[in-house]
Amino acid sequence: MFEGCVGTVYGPAMSAAPWAVQKETARGRLHPEPEASTRSPWQRDRDRIIHSAAFRKLQYKTQVFVNHEGDFYRTRLTHSIEVAQIARSVTRELGLDEDLTEALALAHDLGHPPFGHAGEEALATAMQPFGGFDHNAQSLRVVTLLEARYAAFDGLNLSWETLEGLAKHNGPVRRPPPYVAEYDARHKLDLTTFAALEAQVAAQADDIAYHAHDLDDGWRAGFFDAADMQHLPVVGEALAEAARASLDMPPPRLRHETIRRVIDRLVTDLVADSRRRIAALAPLNADAVRRARRPMVGFSEQMAEANRVIREFLFARMYRHWRVNRMTAKARCVVGEIFALLHGNTGLLPDDWRARAGDSGTVRAATVVCDYIAGMTDRYAREEHLRLTDLSVSG
Secondary structure, three states: OOOOOOOOOOOOOOOOOOOOOOHHHOOOEOOOOOOOOOOOHHHHHHHHHHOOHHHHHHHHOEOOOOHHHOOOOOEHHHHHHHHHHHHHHHHHHHOOOHHHHHHHHHHOOOOOOOOHHHHHHHHHHHHHHHOOOOHHHHHHHHHHHHOOOOOOOOOOOOEHHHHHHHHOOOOOOOOOOHHHHHHHHHOOOOOOOOOOHHHHHHHHHHHHHHHHHHHHHHHHHOOOOHHHHOOOOOHHHHHHHHHHHOOOOOHHHHHHHHHHHHHHHHHHHHHHHHHHHHHHHOOOOHHHHHHOOOOOOOOOHHHHHHHHHHHHHHHHHHHOOHHHHHHHHHHHHHHHHHHHHHHHOHHHOOHHHHHHHOOOOOHHHHHHHHHHHHOOOHHHHHHHHHHHHOOOOOO
């Protein structure tokens, strides 16, 4: 049974369908390496991602709540693990490659800066004169350049299929950010086509995990309660069903019983409608999936509308709550001030970063400072801001 689901029993692992990625037709790596005898290319990618410094840092990066606000709230790491769990379950049902899907789910947030969307918005504003900032592009930058672990190459030298899925996390890329365009010039990722089905599953699992755990965290934090959610599609039904399961159920258990039913409904709908789309288009292989005119993994129209309503509810009641707004304002200030100080004076950077940045105020300096900040955890960013601005704190 799918963990988090109630009534749906998912079948045993299926053999790879023809529309799945296949090891025999994998497109290799930018820097050729002998393949491992005990692991597929995508198992190897997953393992490299898990052992990367960027992945470890996700445990101290904000999802919605800043890391120090509570031990139970999600971080980028726990979010990525939940995405991977949901994605593997869906992938198994569709006969796809679970290991590629898991690698993409675990890597999709590696480029996120500290303080969640507040940090991303602050970096995007600071980098606007220098090409902008996009966390998906930064994820590609992390795994192809910034991770420095191997003697023969920069980055993790992941397989083509994994890099394609990261670059196209939100679908075809017709106006690529500067680094994505730069990388594509030397290692073509077919940016204007759809990604393989494994990547499409990872992207939809991301949305399912977001809705489920933000409802859970927001409810736990007191931003809304059960009565506020009764009118929501999917959520209201799950809440009523959970309440009927036990008339004297304590609130924490009611919350869990509701959220797992929400996940069950979302996953069940995603699997069913994706099967319908795949059957209608009958792709012969993964390349036929890429050439299709529309994505083959998605929700039914009714569930897509339900997701839209849930998203609007979360924006109004959680993401724009005054407590979150206050932390967002502080986070933007911290990131913006760090960028301005370091870009204006690269001599303030640690030695290795200063050597890369070169002269203050340049495009090169902005790019290096952006990489430096994007790699920070919430805690490190707060401490670095104090070191740069508070005379009582030593550098």
